[in-house]
Amino acid sequence: MALTKSISRDTSHRDTLSRDDVRASILQASIALMNEGGLGALSMREVARRAGVSHQAPYHYFADREAILAELAGDGFDRLHDYMVSAVGLARNSRADKNRALGEAYIRFALNNPEVFRLMFRAEMCDLSRYPEAKAKADRCFELVASTLGAGTGVSIDDKGNPDLVPVIAAWSAAHGLATLMLEGKLGEAFGETVDQREEAARRILAFTSQQFSR
Amino acid sequence: MALTKSISRDTSHRDTLSRDDVRASILQASIALMNEGGLGALSMREVARRAGVSHQAPYHYFADREAILAELAGDGFDRLHDYMVSAVGLARNSRADKNRALGEAYIRFALNNPEVFRLMFRAEMCDLSRYPEAKAKADRCFELVASTLGAGTGVSIDDKGNPDLVPVIAAWSAAHGLATLMLEGKLGEAFGETVDQREEAARRILAFTSQQFSR
């Protein structure tokens, strides 16, 4: 993960901060701000203040605000990937179980990391096409979803040789929509206030959906 | 609709703008800005500039920026309601047809009004609990969804006398997730670039979903 990478020139004997240290502290301050006050509270100047550098220093590491957001989004996709991989790995061997585990992991990630989830799925926050690294991490997530769900729904090949993504997208949409609606509070408080209660509610709804989708 | 209401004190003999005219022009400028440059481009000062008033005038009609957004969101929910009502009315009598028409209308609205759709479903944009009028309009949409889909999936009543919303939310999530993913460009360009092409793709996916949901 970008935050903890320690590959750097050996500058540990110096008492000043190494390049990577500064970069890491900028990212760490960004994450803290995002989690405390939402994406709106993530300002370049406040980030710099928290990182203990001048308001201009972050520009030596990131071209602009969007570049920081892209880095955070990339990390988010990596972590979502972890969530999903381990959930699918733990699930029993049945395809239906793996599919449900995938959806549950997706929603668990969203509820536990609301701000970064918003960031990851909002086009105007960072245009991923301008940040190939982050885009690759996003694509990796999509491919995991497609290969897991695709295997489960028996993806067919159309006459052009492309796999039929319709069932994959349908199932992904169901999980993504549920995550989004819960995150934005559009389902009311009927489903509990704690994250645990909301996860349990999401599980029930997801169970219904995946039951419908399994024939 | 708030934009066209003309109930006002009779001040038409004056050559200056009436109160409602100013209010309407502020809202109109807000909508134009939102549609031109996204929600980020909707600033109080630019709105005032476009409406031809001083930068402070809008504060006599709206407490703050959020109040304008709440008004726009309310209008959006009214229009979404119109979309859905007329689509369901036109559909054939079968429950499945009405359900599919509802979902298609939902997505058509989202694709044709992307910015206001984003606004309507983002909690941090305007806290609807602070704007009861807009909240009522949102609730009206949800009730329409619940009554249409509920009738279609045979809503059961739990032991506390509450209807079982699980199937309703599951179906709503599927449509909402698809709308969101398409809107934010997360499904790639594989589904076409024009709104028409994307609507057609959405119809195919929605058709698959509703087929799965109908037993």
Next chain:
DNA sequence: TGCAAACGCTGACACTGTCAAGAAAGACCG
């Protein structure tokens, strides 16, 4: 050693949302 690049700072600019205070104009009341 010398030099160029990387790094970090201060200062400035245009922009934002919003508070404060005042001016103009209509409404209400004696």
Next chain:
DNA sequence: CGGTCTTTCTTGACAGTGTCAGCGTTTGCA
């Protein structure tokens, strides 16, 4: 009619933002 109150709208200010420019200092390398 005169006086006062309220609404409407103004200009001015303040703190905050993202980011460009310019200037030192440090670093890595030839």
